[in-house]
Amino acid sequence: MIKKISLIALVLTLATSCVSSKVYKELEGKYSRLKKENKSLADENEDLLSAKTSLENQLARLQKEYDETLARRNQLESDLAALNTKHDNLKNSYDALEKNSSAAIAKNAKENRELLAKLEAKEEALAAENERLEKLKKDLADRSKRVEELEALIAAKDKAMTDLKDAISRALTDFEGKGLTVEQRDGKVYVSMENKLLFKSGSWAVGTEGKKAVQQLGTVLADNPEIAVLIEGHTDNVPYSGSGQVKGNWDLSTKRATAIVQILSQNNSIKPENLTAAGRGEHVPVASNDNAEGKAKNRRIEVILTPKLDEISKLLNEI
Missing domain, CATH: 3.30.1330.60 (OmpA-like domain)
Structure with a gap:
């Protein structure tokens, strides 16, 4: 110049x-x-x-948040599977006890209702986390695209x-x-x-x-x-x-x-x-x-x- x-x-x-x-x-x-x-x-x-630099930092934060949310989702899925197993076991016990004890039936019914309530809560939480995960995934992709475009423009200017x-x-x-x-x-x-x-x-x-x-x-x-x-x-x-x-x-x-x-x-x-x-x-x-x-x-x-x-x-x- x-x-x-x-x-x-x-x-x-x-x-x-x-x-x-x-x-x-x-x-x-x-x-x-x-x-x-x-x-x-x-x-x-x-x-x-x-x-x-700010975009790269935001990208790193979004990636971290995405990974943490994914881990929570996986944990919720694991908890849901364990609760389903427990529910099946309780149901089997309920079926067996139903023939012999009205008291046991009442207890199992209460536990079953509580377990069902927990299952519903876990399912709702899992749905919310999945929705949040999808949003974070989209935000992460959008940010990544902008950073790539910016880097490409800067690289093109430098090459020119x-x-x-x-x-x-x-x-x-x-x-x-x-x-x-x-x-x-x-x-x-x-x-x-x-x-x-x-x-x-x-x-x-x-x-x-x-x-x-x-x-x-x-x-x-x-x-x-x-x-x-x-x-x-x-x-x-x-x-x-x-x-x-x-x-x-x-x-x-x-x-x-x-x-x-x-x-x-x-x-x-x-x-x-x-x-x-x-x-x-x-x-x-x-x-x-x-x-x-x-x-x-x-x-x-x-x-x-x-x-x-x-x-x-x-x-x-x-x-």
Whole structure:
């Protein structure tokens, strides 16, 4: 995502050579909105993971309750069988005693009535437990299905981003070892290009080699129209010493990001509304600025690619 935004920023710079105050403010506004959207996506991702954990916990509880209910049902069936046996024995005794003792008959009749009452109560309890068991079984199946659907969606999103990362790596293989890296983390793909591949010192004009890299990245992005692309420009902590319209590192990083956007926007298959350019100045370093090697790594364009999570959000709302 960051690399894509950086590419867009570079394209805009080449197209216009400079950014007007109005365009710059629009870019700042768009970056602010994207930053909020990025944070919202991160929060939403956390909510999705939390919802998944909650569903798994609910599934475990339902499974436990199902097992306990099944055990109670089995016990009730066992008790019912024992009571039926006892009832048969009492009935046999009753039949034998009926011929000899009215007192014994009365006693057996009482016990038989009590036993029949217990049997009826056990049968009612068993019916209630069977009904509850069926309901739990259905709830368990419904929850399992939702968890499986959620896991499938998350897996599909992860696979799509992995495929995107692999496609970008293949497209940019000619630039390996030239300050370009492609990584996947937190459900996003990060394409980072050091300025030595793209710009001369203090400039926001993209060189021939850098433009080729950005265009090749654009061919992959054109095949993924549902991916949001944030392009961020970054500098080291050395204050900008040039003259002209650039007012400092922050302004320079924004112009570089805009130059990348301009190059990417030349590809008609890339939706302009998916592209956002942002300047971060020296405020988000990835290495120490105390040495030349660290400064070189900090002078970079990052393209951050983020998938849309509408389907997952819809499923969570239905649960």
